[in-house]
Amino acid sequence: xxxxxxxxxxxxxxxxxxxxxxxxxxxxxxxxxxxxxxxxxxxxxxxxxxxxxxxxxxxxxxxxxxxxxxxxxxxxxxxxxxxxxxxxxxxxxxxxxxxxxxxxxxxxxxxxxxxxxxxxxxxxxxxxxxxxxxxxxxxxxxxxxxxxxxxxxxxxxxxxxxxxxxxxxxxxxxxxxxxxxxxxxxxxxxxxxxxxxxxxxxxxxxxxxxxxxxxxxxxxxxxxxxxxxxxxxxxxxxxxxxxxxxxxxxxxxxxxxxxxxxxxxxxxxxxxxxxxxxxxxxxxxxxxxxxxxxxxxxxxxxxxxxxxxxxxxxxxxxxxxxxxxxxxxxxxxxxxxxxxxxxxxxxxxxxxxxxxxxxxxxxxxxxxxxxxxxxxxxxxxxxxxxxxxxxxxxxxxxxxxxxxxxxxxxxxxxxxxxxxxxxxxxxxxxxxxxxxxxxxxxxxxxxxxxxxxxxxxxxxxxx
Amino acid sequence: xxxxxxxxxxxxxxxxxxxxxxxxxxxxxxxxxxxxxxxxxxxxxxxxxxxxxxxxxxxxxxxxxxxxxxxxxxxxxxxxxxxxxxxxxxxxxxxxxxxxxxxxxxxxxxxxxxxxxxxxxxxxxxxxxxxxxxxxxxxxxxxxxxxxxxxxxxxxxxxxxxxxxxxxxxxxxxxxxxxxxxxxxxxxxxxxxxxxxxxxxxxxxxxxxxxxxxxxxxxxxxxxxxxxxxxxxxxxxxxxxxxxxxxxxxxxxxxxxxxxxxxxxxxxxxxxxxxxxxxxxxxxxxxxxxx
Numbered sequence: 001x002x003x004x005x006x007x008x009x010x011x012x013x014x015x016x017x018x019x020x021x022x023x024x025x026x027x028x029x030x031x032x033x034x035x036x037x038x039x040x041x042x043x044x045x046x047x048x049x050x051x052x053x054x055x056x057x058x059x060x061x062x063x064x065x066x067x068x069x070x071x072x073x074x075x076x077x078x079x080x081x082x083x084x085x086x087x088x089x090x091x092x093x094x095x096x097x098x099x100x101x102x103x104x105x106x107x108x109x110x111x112x113x114x115x116x117x118x119x120x121x122x123x124x125x126x127x128x129x130x131x132x133x134x135x136x137x138x139x140x141x142x143x144x145x146x147x148x149x150x151x152x153x154x155x156x157x158x159x160x161x162x163x164x165x166x167x168x169x170x171x172x173x174x175x176x177x178x179x180x181x182x183x184x185x186x187x188x189x190x191x192x193x194x195x196x197x198x199x200x201x202x203x204x205x206x207x208x209x210x211x212x213x214x215x216x217x218x219x220x221x222x223x224x225x226x227x228x229x230x231x232x233x234x235x236x237x238x239x240x241x242x243x244x245x246x247x248x249x250x251x252x253x254x255x256x257x258x259x260x261x262x263x264x265x266x267x268x269x270x271x272x273x274x275x276x277x278x279x280x281x282x283x284x285x286x287x288x289x290x291x292x293x294x295x296x297x298x299x300x301x302x303x304x305x306x307x308x309x310x311x312x313x314x315x316x317x318x319x320x321x322x323x324x325x326x327x328x329x330x331x332x333x334x335x336x337x338x339x340x341x342x343x344x345x346x347x348x349x350x351x352x353x354x355x356x357x358x359x360x361x362x363x364x365x366x367x368x369x370x371x372x373x374x375x376x377x378x379x380x381x382x383x384x385x386x387x388x389x390x391x392x393x394x395x396x397x398x399x400x401x402x403x404x405x406x407x408x409x410x411x412x413x414x415x416x417x418x419x420x421x422x423x424x425x426x427x428x429x430x431x432x433x434x435x436x437x438x439x440x441x442x443x444x445x446x447x448x449x450x451x452x453x454x455x456x457x458x459x460x461x462x463x
Numbered sequence: 464x465x466x467x468x469x470x471x472x473x474x475x476x477x478x479x480x481x482x483x484x485x486x487x488x489x490x491x492x493x494x495x496x497x498x499x500x501x502x503x504x505x506x507x508x509x510x511x512x513x514x515x516x517x518x519x520x521x522x523x524x525x526x527x528x529x530x531x532x533x534x535x536x537x538x539x540x541x542x543x544x545x546x547x548x549x550x551x552x553x554x555x556x557x558x559x560x561x562x563x564x565x566x567x568x569x570x571x572x573x574x575x576x577x578x579x580x581x582x583x584x585x586x587x588x589x590x591x592x593x594x595x596x597x598x599x600x601x602x603x604x605x606x607x608x609x610x611x612x613x614x615x616x617x618x619x620x621x622x623x624x625x626x627x628x629x630x631x632x633x634x635x636x637x638x639x640x641x642x643x644x645x646x647x648x649x650x651x652x653x654x655x656x657x658x659x660x661x662x663x664x665x666x667x668x669x670x671x672x673x674x675x676x677x678x679x680x681x682x683x684x685x686x687x688x689x690x691x692x693x694x695x696x697x698x699x700x701x702x703x704x705x706x707x708x709x710x711x712x713x714x715x716x717x718x719x720x721x722x723x724x725x726x727x728x729x730x731x732x733x734x735x736x737x738x739x740x741x742x743x744x745x746x747x748x749x750x751x752x753x754x
Contacts, residue, residue: 127746151482157471161489162746171488175481178473210748218753284748287473306749311473323749356474365481372482 002367003094003119003374004036006087010072010103012041012060014048016265018289019100019125022179027058029363036428038091040084042073042105057429061087063105075104075141077111077402078409084112085413090424095370097121098145101128102138107145111402114148114384115410119373122146123153124163127286127307140391143167144399147387150373153177153366155287156308162286175372177365178312179287180357181296188298188346189273199336200231202275202299204268204290205282207238212281212304212323217243219281219328221251226329227336230256235271237262272297276339279332283323285309291318296353298346302335304328317349493743500736506729508688511695512623512680514725518695518702520614521717523672525705527652530661537664544667551671551679552576558682583670591663597654606651613648617641621677625684645673695725 007027011019027037043049043062052060063083065073087093096113098106101124113120122145128135146152146167152174154160164171201223205211217240220232234244234257241259248257263271272278278294280303288309291301295317303309305320319338321331338344379387388403389396427433467478469485529535598606620641649669653662683691699721707714 129747130742156473158491158745161492161744164489165492165742165744171484172482176473177481212749212751214753215751218751281751283751284746286746304749307746308473311471314472314474324752325754361476368481 002033002035002370004092005030005038005370006091006093006096006109007037007039007099008041008096008103008106008109009039009099010042010067010105011100012039013054014044015071018179018287019103022123022125023099024054024058025180025182025359026363026366028056029359030366031057033363033367035367036091038087038093040087040105040109042067042071053429057431059091059429065105070102072102073104075107077108078406080105080108081112081115081406081409082413082417084109085116085410086417086422088116088118089419090422092425093118095119095121095373097123097370099123099125101126101142107141110145110148112406112410114379114381115407117378119376119378120149121151121153121369121373122149123155124159125155125286127159127162127284128166130166139166140395143169144388144391144395147391148379148384149173150376150378151175151369153369155179156311158308158311159286175365175369177362177369178357179289179292180359180362181289181293181353183296183350183354183358186269186272186293186296186350188350192347193276198229198231199227199277199339200233200275201277201279201332202233202235202272202294203279203281204235204263204271204294205238205280207234207236207240207244209240210283211238211240212283213238213240213243215281215283215304215323215325215328216279217247218325219332220257221247221253222325222329223332224251224253224256226333229340230336232257233260233271233274234258235260235263235268268293269297272299275299276344277302277332277335280304280309281323281328282306282309288312292353292357295349298349300335300339300344300349302328302331314352317352489744491745495739495741496743498739498741501729501733503729503733506732507725508691509623509625510725510729511691512625512684513618513621514695514721515680515698516618516621516623516677517717517720517724518698519672519676520618521702521706521713522698523649523669524614525702525709526668527665528709530656530665533657537658537661540664540668541660544664544671547671548580548675551675555679555682558686562682562685584667587666587670588663591653591659591666594650594653594666595656595659595662598651599654603655606655610648610652613644613651617645617648617673620644622681625681642674642677645669649673 007023009019009023011017012023013020023039027039030037038059038061039054040061040063042065045064049062049064052062054060061083063080065076065079067073088096096109096118098109098120099122100106106122110120110122124142128139130136130139142163143166146163146169149169150173152163152169154163154174154176155178157176160171160174160176163169164174203216205213207213216234223230224232244257244259248254248259260271272294276299278291278299278301280288280291280294280301282288282304283306285307288303288307291303291309292312295301295313301313301318303318303320304323306323310320319331319335321328384403385400388399391399469477469479469483471485471487526535526540530537530540618641620638622638622641646669649666653665653669656662656665683694703714703717703721706717
């Protein structure tokens, strides 16, 4: 039995997205491996507030914080501490795992953790540059947080290099653990489609600049002109939708380019099954889960060679293009030729992906990082102060003040709300216990129905 | 198993720990890839545009002081402005021939220029009584403060960049905000003057200085360095000479500013380049190349 873990992030269910899904799947897998896992995130008024349970037994705390943009809360630095202390104590948490470089809740959790002797792990899911104002600010925030972290996880080797550069963290603390997918959700078309004349190219992406939709707009008409048997189906929504519509109108390609609009995650596999080639034109991508999903559904992948994309698939399952109009056309031509000659076997691709990526493996590797964090030497206060001051002549003192104020604030909380007054969780939810109790109950009620005041006591120990 | 080499892939289970640091770690990092270091003298030469602008600003201020205490006759200033306009127009045309190689004798543009200048001249004349009483209810102190802010804004926002493509700048106005700030500053200054002719003279002069000269300057920036240095020396000399007759302290400040802008500021920029640390790598957002 490993440590009790709290996942902390601004990004969690009911919002849908890569980080959200990662936290959920990892938590579920860790629960299966016998860990205790809770999730702390912000609330979604009016109805998703307080404590919620998600199948298969993930307890979610929704902290009443206001979000500013894209589901991120304001970096407040102190306001989380009362909630944090209470939850960590009552749930007997020994390790917190924060997710997302832009999640201020996660950052704050890491900054407070040392007060309660809790160890910290941080997962960075995205890539950032160094040359715009937003990046400079968020990189400084990240550096300040990661100075206090016991271990970090990145989803690709490129992401790791990026995180190390951005935050000045010791590279040996940073682990690379890729994302994974539920392989059974992405199956090739059954029965296997015969090699047909028409080749359908699938694009599923948020239609935004960073996803390289400009490249798609430039190359789609050229590919259509060059290969009369190629058809596009584009799924997704976003600000660049209008550009795609205009391109289709201008080139009279209404019958060759189909726009499906926004789609649910459950519809993705059906759409993927309609095609044979998946095109990804992203300009930046830390992992590129969409590529793996498409490959898993038996599609041949064409992608721009950016970020962590070159790392995710073996070279015979993917063709790379530079983010240039002509090169995308070239790579597409290569892929169309390969697919029309029947050299790509969807079933084989699917079974290969099954061996590459699964959440069980991710959880097993994450477990090792938890052990690494738990066994590392805790940073003492003088060392913390030294690290904080090393952040920079301007940020260092600011963070030092916050560190000191935080300690005093913690003392005040210890006095104002003593530990013995907290409602502790004594027994955790366990599916086996539930089955056992339910079984007993059924047997008893069979024996004597009048003895039915024995209800489902102590199924969990929840308030 | 142990002889296996590390690969930069995620799909393979490798016999290395997850925090293994390969030799190739950060090998894709490029530092200062697009970095072109500046050298001192070209920077100093480029800062001449700023120096010229500051000199012009002080010449304008001295002119205002003289008109304000009635030591200069505003009518002379009007004639001076007209003379400057004609000289400026000639220089403009000469540079047009020199840079673009166009033929002289295009009379439609001359007629147009004449028409619009007469229009501006007359409308300014008509407006000067209004401008004179514009801020009658405001105290002079507020006006001085307001003018300093506006003229400071003008210097800060000015467009001093040499045009990259000489053909493209022909019709472009220099930084619009900067010019607007200067014109507003001149209007409130002019509203402090006693009679209509003074207001008119000052406004006419400020149009020459702040609206027309910056346009001419972008073209002067295309001439050989010798011309630009000569022009800069003339203007700075004139401004220092005129200012020292009004106030010694202001002259000192002016000289300090001019030396700082022309010589010290470029040196600081050259010095600070050693801190330049531009990081590029595969994590950067790619720039799509679309024709």
